[in-house]
Amino acid sequence: MQFPPELRYSQEHEWVRVEGDEAVIGLTDFAQHSLGDVVYIEYRSQPGDHVAVGDVVAEVESVKAVSEVFSPVGGELLDTNEDLDGAEELVNQDPYGGGWLLRIRLSDPAQVDALMDASTYQAFVAEQDS
């Protein structure tokens, strides 16, 4: 299972990659593995919406289960990943790349510091899995 060191991680198994004052968000390798084959993604927020930490921004549905995606940071939703429409399997195949879900302009970059780093998240997952 992959835990790229340059990312930050939430307890709800989202990852965040900071690019300037923007954040790209997706589901972690652990999350996609737990969900199994993703077949639907439904966004609850649209570009232009303001989202707060903990808001449900999307619903990701696999053959077996459905999971809500909580925004790990707050700010203006800039973009959702339209390439996933009809290619939802990218969430499974490339969770940290082509499977990204959202791009947000950070209202408070300090919120990112509250998230886990890769080694802390890896330990968190190991605990959850046992």
Next chain:
Amino acid sequence: MRLMRTPFYQLHVEAGARLVDFSGWEMPLQFSGILDEHRAVRESVGLFDVSHMGELRVKGPRALDALQVLMTNDVSAMVDGQAQYTVMCLPSGGIVDDLLVYRFAEDDFLICVNAANRQKDLDWVLEHNPFPKGAFVTDESARWAQVALQGRNALPILKGLVDFPLEQVGTYHFTLGAVAGVTGCIVARTGYTGEDGYEIFLSPAGARTVWEALMAAGEPYGIKPVGLGARDTLRLESRYCLYGNDIDHTTSPLEAGLGWVTKLDKTAPFIGKDALRAQKSQGLSRRLVGMVVERRIARPHQDIIANGRKVGHVTSGTRSPSLDLNIALGYVPRPLARPGSRLQVDIRGRLANAQVVRTPFYRRPY
């Protein structure tokens, strides 16, 4: 309580399966992924561990008479070496379980029941056996491991591993023989996927030998081990009922579309007959229907809505990997049950459009 493990458990761990608790059994949910495993079965072949299923033996001079009272189907119509799908009902017409009956001889039957219902079924059969001095019931579940080899290439794979002419075993028939040198197996041409294939009962001691032989013989065909996740998508596309979802003690076989195994005119006074006859003569109030749901996946227990009112509920729902549609089963009032009928499903507070369609959703093309 510690989870029970089938004789194939170690093989699943070695294969990297994701394991889940399924009615007290630690079973593989998936190996390579539900979609991949589903496709393997539809396009070629897959191998399932179904050892969690229960097996009850009914033997004795009145075994047939006892089964005629316990089962809704006409067990007397079977010949030696034949298998039959049936349900057992309560006096109310509700379903105790759905199961397969295998006839070895007029005085010797095996019945294969759902894992979750094994103890309940055993208790039920013992308590309602009308001829306890002539029909003897024993639980053989611990004696049998079971695999299902399913898909259009099941026959060529199994053919080379058995010591009898496999082509001569017709659909819903079985024979006794050796598989990969493991003697005393029951090889039945039955399944829960909608494909051609076999269910093989074997001694737990032969589990690894048989599994590895089938996987090796299946390799040229791209055989995959298949978990419970794809077992569910496969059975739902074929509209096979799942006990606990689509049928239970509150649903009758007539409502569930299982009238074809409910022989109301057989002479034996089977349990539930009067209630089911009354239900038939008064007309059913609801039916289990197949639906295609737009854009979202319906899940069990969600409300079915018509004209803004709740009219029923979903019992099973999934993405159909073969059809690329969202399919579901659910109970609706009879006037809404005809194909083309437009409904909605309340999916976590939002309504999705649905339409009643003919079932099965998928029918094998060969």
